Amino acid sequence: MPFDDPAFWRAGAISTTVVMSIVLAMLTIDSLEAIAPGGSHVPPYTVINRHIDYAHNAKLGRDMPTIGQDEPLFGRAVEAPEAAALIERGKLVIQSRACIDCHTFMGNGAYYGPDLTKAWLDPAWEAWAAITGAESREEAMVRFLMAPDQYATWQRRMPNLGISRDEAVATVAYLKWLASIDTNGFPIHFGRIKVSE
């Protein structure tokens, strides 16, 4: 087959595309199973009723979420349908306010604000509980989301996006569930280093 014949390369282009597409389709089927709620990498939405942490797994050589004892949001455990409704509402809030055009989720989005993949676990919320006068991390997050302009973080401020209390609660539930996803070690050693020390 002469290499300068376009037909030779046309056959190569078609066969390569077909083979790669089939492989992608097979991997997609497997991946979608793994990332469905309750799959091997993504916990069910009811994980918001549990304690979530992030620790180094020496065997795998990377950081992984850990799911602990019961620790329901706002002290009230929710059943699966209510958890699903909270997650659905939380995602709608995130999309309707275009959060991803300032922040990143799993590193995807815009880079003006911090990454929110493990925001639920951020040690900063301890200080924010005092600043907002809240008694828990989730309440501090809710108060901040409802009036971010009143709690300026640093030079860059988050605008007030008119988030209602119900919307803020759903967003916090979403961020807690998000922190429980196994992201193959991203971000690395989150929360284990204190920059100011």
Added chain:
Amino acid sequence: MSRSKSLAVKYLAAAVLLFGVMTLAGLASAVYYINPDFLFGFVPFNVAKILHIDTMIIWLLMGFMGAVYWFLPEEFGCEPAGIWAAEILFWVFVAAVLAVAAIFVFVQWGPGTETTLWLFQQGRKYVEAPRWAAIGVALVMLVFAWNVVGTALKARRITGVMAVMSVNMVPLVLLYLIAFPKIDNMAVDLYWWWWLVHLWVEATWEILIGCIMALAMMKLLGTSRRIVEGWLYVEVALVLGTGILGLGHHYFWIGTPDYWLGIGGFFSALEPLPLLGMVVHAVYDAGVHRMKTSNQPAFYWTLAEAFGNFLGGGVFGFMITLPQLNLFAHGTQWTVSHGHFAFWGAYACGVLSVCYIALQEQRRLVTVNGSGWVWAFVLLNGGLIGMVGSLLVAGMAQAFFERAIGGSTLEAFIAGQENPWFMLGMYSRFGFGLMFAAGYLTLAWNLSALGRRQVAAVPQPMPAE
């Protein structure tokens, strides 16, 4: 001039205007990093960012469509099938873009309901436009596909380039449908969103611009169709052979299984190969023709396309594509550096090349030259490379101080953003952004004024109706 070419000129003019809006919104976003109070309370950062990236997608898309409508009658010797629908949809497209821009600026956000996604915005990066507008874009894509495929059927003949373009219309239309659903699970949402961003923008667009550049090379340098089509098939094989599974480099950290680390890392590392082939091709053709052409700006923008695509998409992409480094570089200004260079090299330069090709025939110029385009070329490419370098410095500082040392918390994020090297990159990026904007103004002036004082030459033969 044929109806198709008249439509092409409209699309190219709209593309150049939107290119200006993109530049302005980009400058506004850059100012926010230096002065966070800039326009705060009126146009927040995310609105400026949305305008910047969405106009980028739309001006490039309009540029591609302009290029295709320009070359279609030449390839088939007749007006495109359904050209009347395309002519109507052009104005619908423009009206929709204006309406969506007004919504982004004046409405900005809505309550967390499905209604907001339908009317105001969808809040997914690159496809923030509300669903009603996305339906319009899908309709435009559908008619565009009909114009290409239907014309081949109408003409009862097809060339290799147009065959590739026709087949490419199928994924071009289908993959855009991912712009519509609201998926609660972020991992699944990002999984499909990357099909839209990587397979639509980085694969079907890459094939589309490959076809456009093939047609441009034949026009500019008189390269034989046999050579051009052979190279096009090689490019398709390599782009899709490496790029389909290269998609995996976006699946490192979104919750997907860890086999993507190996698959994505390996295949995306091979992705520079087709881009290198493009450079070899361009240098070979330029050498054979001793850099002689009657349209210098179009020729040089084609060369910029080849080199920019290889350096921006290939080399800068390779820098951060292996998971061992991507773990630190992901989601930082380092990615932005690659993104700017890649989009500029892969697509923008090609569209600008076609603008000059169309302009030569529309104004009946024997040659296209002068100093105006040189200034625009130098300022735009110099500004872009300066921005890319600045973002690289900022991104490396961020990867090191926020990710590697800090652990990516809010405190680490702030430490990274306040790092002097990061801020140096931000100031420098803004400075080069101004240079780029000056280049845009020079380009716009050059495109509007070029040849208007020259004596008109004999028009090129028009395709048979």
